[in-house]
Structure formats: structure tokens, C-alpha cells
Amino acid sequence: MAVDADSSFFQWVVYILQHYWPLFLRGAEVTLIISLTGTIIGFAIGILIGVIRTIPMDQNTHPLKRILFKIINFLLLCYIEVFRGTPMIVQAMVIFYGVAMIWGIHLSTFAAGIFIVSINTGAYMAEIVRGGIISIDKGQFEAAHAIGMTHSQTMSNIVLPQAIRNILPALSNEFVINIKDTSVLNVIGVTELFFQSKSAAGNNYRYFEVFLITCLVYLIMTFTVTRILRYWEKRLDGPSVYTIHGSQTVPEAEIKIVGRE
Amino acid sequence: METIIEIRHLQKFFGKNEVLKDINFSVSRGEVVCIIGASGSGKSTLLRCLNLLELPTSGEILYHGQNILEQNISNAVYRAKMGMVFQQFNLFNNLSVLENCTVGQIKVLKRSAEESRKTAMEYLELVGMAQFINARPHQISGGQKQRVAIARALSMEPEALLFDEPTSALDPEMVGEVLKVMKNLARSGLTMLVVTHEMAFARDVAHRVVFMDGGVIVEDDTPDVIFDHPNNERTRVFLKRILDD
Numbered sequence: 001m002a003v004d005a006d007s008s009f010f011q012w013v014v015y016i017l018q019h020y021w022p023l024f025l026r027g028a029e030v031t032l033i034i035s036l037t038g039t040i041i042g043f044a045i046g047i048l049i050g051v052i053r054t055i056p057m058d059q060n061t062h063p064l065k066r067i068l069f070k071i072i073n074f075l076l077l078c079y080i081e082v083f084r085g086t087p088m089i090v091q092a093m094v095i096f097y098g099v100a101m102i103w104g105i106h107l108s109t110f111a112a113g114i115f116i117v118s119i120n121t122g123a124y125m126a127e128i129v130r131g132g133i134i135s136i137d138k139g140q141f142e143a144a145h146a147i148g149m150t151h152s153q154t155m156s157n158i159v160l161p162q163a164i165r166n167i168l169p170a171l172s173n174e175f176v177i178n179i180k181d182t183s184v185l186n187v188i189g190v191t192e193l194f195f196q197s198k199s200a201a202g203n204n205y206r207y208f209e210v211f212l213i214t215c216l217v218y219l220i221m222t223f224t225v226t227r228i229l230r231y232w233e234k235r236l237d238g239p240s241v242y243t244i245h246g247s248q249t250v251p252e253a254e255i256k257i258v259g260r261e
Numbered sequence: 262m263e264t265i266i267e268i269r270h271l272q273k274f275f276g277k278n279e280v281l282k283d284i285n286f287s288v289s290r291g292e293v294v295c296i297i298g299a300s301g302s303g304k305s306t307l308l309r310c311l312n313l314l315e316l317p318t319s320g321e322i323l324y325h326g327q328n329i330l331e332q333n334i335s336n337a338v339y340r341a342k343m344g345m346v347f348q349q350f351n352l353f354n355n356l357s358v359l360e361n362c363t364v365g366q367i368k369v370l371k372r373s374a375e376e377s378r379k380t381a382m383e384y385l386e387l388v389g390m391a392q393f394i395n396a397r398p399h400q401i402s403g404g405q406k407q408r409v410a411i412a413r414a415l416s417m418e419p420e421a422l423l424f425d426e427p428t429s430a431l432d433p434e435m436v437g438e439v440l441k442v443m444k445n446l447a448r449s450g451l452t453m454l455v456v457t458h459e460m461a462f463a464r465d466v467a468h469r470v471v472f473m474d475g476g477v478i479v480e481d482d483t484p485d486v487i488f489d490h491p492n493n494e495r496t497r498v499f500l501k502r503i504l505d506d
């Protein structure tokens with residue numbers, strides 16, 4: 001189908017979709033890979049920092065250990081404040097060009113993109129995870145300690161599973177934000193969806209049509225991701241139905257009971 | 262009778278507030294001791310000190326003659342020997358009823374999954390909760406939760422079981438089922454330390470009743486003496502107030 005300046009809006013949309021769909025697809029792919037990897041790595045950083053920052057210290061802790069803990073805590077706090085307090089688009093410029101200039105390391109734009117999104121997400125997730133951990137009822141810690149669990153056993157078996165369940169909505173939020181915010185990585189030339197859209201639009205001087213399609217592609221990605229994470233949340237909550245094994249009269253019977261929500 | 266725990270000159274401050282003042286007492290194997298007293302008398306703090314959930318400010322806790330407040334004995338090992346049942350149940354919310362009773366055995370006692378399950382089932386049956394092994398804590402009632410919490414503590418096969426007001430957070434109609442389980446345990450010869458407001462239970466089941474007031478043990482005697490002719494005026498006033506209600 002041929003189009004010219006007099007073609008209608010729909011003709012242009014159809015034309016662009018026909019000719020540029022591989023571009024959109026590749027852009028969407030890069031966006032998804034960077035944001036997914038960045039969110040997962042960021043989440044891991046967040047859990048690590050959240051766990052470190054909630055290590056209990058009391059008067060029985062060795063003084064040297066307490067000083068070390070304070071130093072680590074301070075460094076982590078600096079990391080969180082710097083990366084939460086500056087725009088990702090600026091971080092992208094500083095890191096991409098800074099690494100090249102200071103250490104002479106020339107990162108690929110793709111690797112730089114993943115790196116930037118990861119540490120940016122990590123700074124946010126660190127505080128979210130810490131909030132998730134300290135919101136868990138003190139009784140859960142006490143009960144675990146009372147049966148002889150150490151702090152790390154308590155964390156990995158009891159507290160973190162509950163904290164992670166509670167912060168899943170925040171994680172899904174962070175993922176959605178990352179899908180959208182990877183668009184700023186076009187400043188360092190990452191070929192994500194926004195970057196690809198820009199070239200498609202520039203080739204034809206059709207900004208509205210192209211970016212409307214881009215809009216839809218972003219929306220489809222974010223919507224799908226929120227649905228998937230919501231489904232995961234529900235699965236973690238377990239069924240609202242549980243089974244009683246056996247009964248007084250028929251021991252092999254299984255009775256389904258609807259649990260209280 | 263063999264002494265399991267002996268407390269010497271135990272003192273606990275919360276800030277400048279002296280909650281426990283020079284507490285001395287001991288518990289022998291198979292004994293059921295009820296600790297009674299008004300709110301704020303220090304009875305829960307005493308129990309929590311015994312499990313090291315609160316660290317005493319000074320004094321000694323001797324476990325089979327060994328002071329556990331010295332650094333050479335691991336807190337975790339000692340705690341596994343002292344079961345604890347909480348007022349608020351504190352079942353692990355992310356685990357099923359069965360997993361609540363096996364996680365400690367697997368992680369702390371390093372038992373196999375199979376052995377843990379067998380032990381857990383034995384105690385869940387004892388408290389009448391064997392049919393609910395797959396339920397999650399939010400799916401069962403308060404009385405059921407507390408019975409699971411007792412089974413969880415028993416699954417660790419502790420030397421003594423500490424109960425911190427186990428029925429205070431329960432609806433009245435559920436108190437009975439928990440007390441029944443506890444009575445059976447007491448009769449089976451388990452060493453128990455129970456902080457409670459259930460005077461009938463204390464009179465019925467305890468070998469000894471300890472009355473605390475203002476952070477000190479005022480009276481420590483048999484239930485008959487404490488309830489029928491207490492020696493101390495404060496005990497008399499407290500019991501009169503409680504039993505007249």
C-alpha cells in the first residue's frame with residue numbers, strides 16, 4: 001500500500017504497522033529484556049540490602065561487629081539516597097560516559113542499560129524490602145526464636161517469604177515503571193521501543209501515528225505484566241479452600257471447607 | 262526431683278523501670294507451676310526471660326546447673342529445649358499447620374522430613390488437629406490456632422513448656438478446648454510453666470502456684486495454700502478481687 005501526504009490517519013497507521021512491525025517488535029523485546037532483567041537484579045539487590053539493614057544489634061553484639069555494621073549501613077544509605085535522589089536519565093549519562101572515561105571500559109549500550117535499571121531499581125527495592133520486613137509481626141520472629149531458630153533461619157524460612165508476599169504489589173509496580181522508564185535509555189542509544197519508534201517516525205515524518213502505536217505496545221506490555229504478577233500473588237496466597245483429612249466416621253473422606261478470607 | 266531450671270537473683274530493667282526485682286525460684290522435672298498476678302506484675306517478663314526473648318539485666322538462669330547467660334552455651338540450643346506458647350499464638354503465617362510443626366524439627370533439630378512429619382502428626386493428633394494439616398493459619402479459629410501452637414512446641418520435644426497467657430486472646434467458647442489440652446499435658450507429666458488468669462485451672466492442675474506483684478515473687482506454694490489460706494496480705498487482696506468478679 002502506498003501512502004502520501006494526503007493519506008488518511010488510518011492509512012498511515014496501517015502502512016507503518018505493515019512496514020515497521022519488526023522494528024516495534026525488536027524495540028519491545030529490548031525494552032522487556034532490560035526491564036525484566038533490571039527488575040529481577042534490582043529485586044535481588046533490594047532483598048540483600050533489606051536483610052542486611054534489618055540485622056538486629058543489641059548490647060551483647062561484639063563492638064567491632066557493631067562498628068562494621070554501622071559503616072556498611074552508612075554506605076548502603078548513601079547508595080539508596082544517591083540513586084533515589086537523581087533522575088535515571090542523568091544516571092544513564094553519568095554511568096555510561098563515566099565508566100568509559102574513568103576506567104576505559106566501553107560497555108555495550110545494552111549492558112549499560114541493564115546495569116543502570118538494576119541499580120536504580122535496587123535503591124528503591126531496598127527500602128521497600130526493609131519496609132516489608134519490619135512490617136512482619138514481632139510475634140513471628142519471637143515464635144521462630146522460641147523454637148531455637150537463628151536469625152538467618154528465621155529470615156529465610158519465616159519472615160522473608162511473608163515479606164516478599166507483601167511487597168509483590170510494589171514489585172509489580174516497579175516492573176511497570178521500569179518498562180516505561182527504559183525509554184530514557186535512548187539517550188545513550190539503547191535500541192529499546194522508544195528509540196525504534198523515533199527512527200520509524202523520523203523516516204516518515206509521522207510522529208502521531210507512530211507514537212500512538214508505541215503507546216499501545218507499552219500498554220499491552222504493562223497490562224500483561226500486571227496480570228501475570230497478580231496471578232502469581234493469588235497463587236502464593238494459596239487456595240481459600242482447604243481439605244480436612246478423614247472424619248470421625250469415614251477416615252478416608254476428604255472434606256473441602258471454604259476458608260475464611 | 263531433678264531441677265531443670267533454677268533462677269538466681271534475676272533482675273530486669275526496661276529503661277529505668279525495674280520490672281523484675283531479685284527473682285529466685287526453680288522448676289523440677291514434671292512440675293506444673295502456674296504464675297498468677299495482676300497485669301504489670303512482671304509474670305510475662307519472667308517467662309520471656311526464661312526463653313531469653315528478653316535478656317535479663319542481671320542474675321543467673323541455671324539450666325541443669327549451667328548458667329545459660331554466659332556466652333559458652335548457644336541460645337538457640339537452649340531455646341529449643343524450652344517450648345513456648347504465646348498469647349497471640351504466633352503461628353507461622355506462610356506455613357501450613359503441618360509445616361508449622363515440622364519446620365523447627367527440620368531446621369533446628371536437623372531431623373529428616375519424614376521423621377519430622379511423624380512426630381508432628383503424633384502431637385497434632387494429641388491436640389485434635391490432625392485433620393487440619395493442610396490448613397493455613399488464617400483458615401482456622403483461635404482455639405485451633407492455639408492447639409496447633411501447642412503441637413508445634415511439643416514437636417520439638419522440649420524439656421519444659423512455657424505458656425504465656427495461652428487463653429487470654431481467645432473467645433470465651435474456645436478457652437475450654439485449649440485448657441483441656443493443657444490439662445491432659447499436665448497429667449502426662451510434662452514440665453509446664455503457665456502464666457495465667459484462669460484460677461480454676463491453676464487450682465486444679467498446678468503443683469505449685471507462684472503469686473507475683475510489683476516485680477517480686479510474693480508467695481510460692483501449693484494451690485491449696487495460695488487459694489485457701491494465703492500467708493500474704495497482697496495475695497489475699499489480689500485473689501479476693503479476681504474471684505469476686
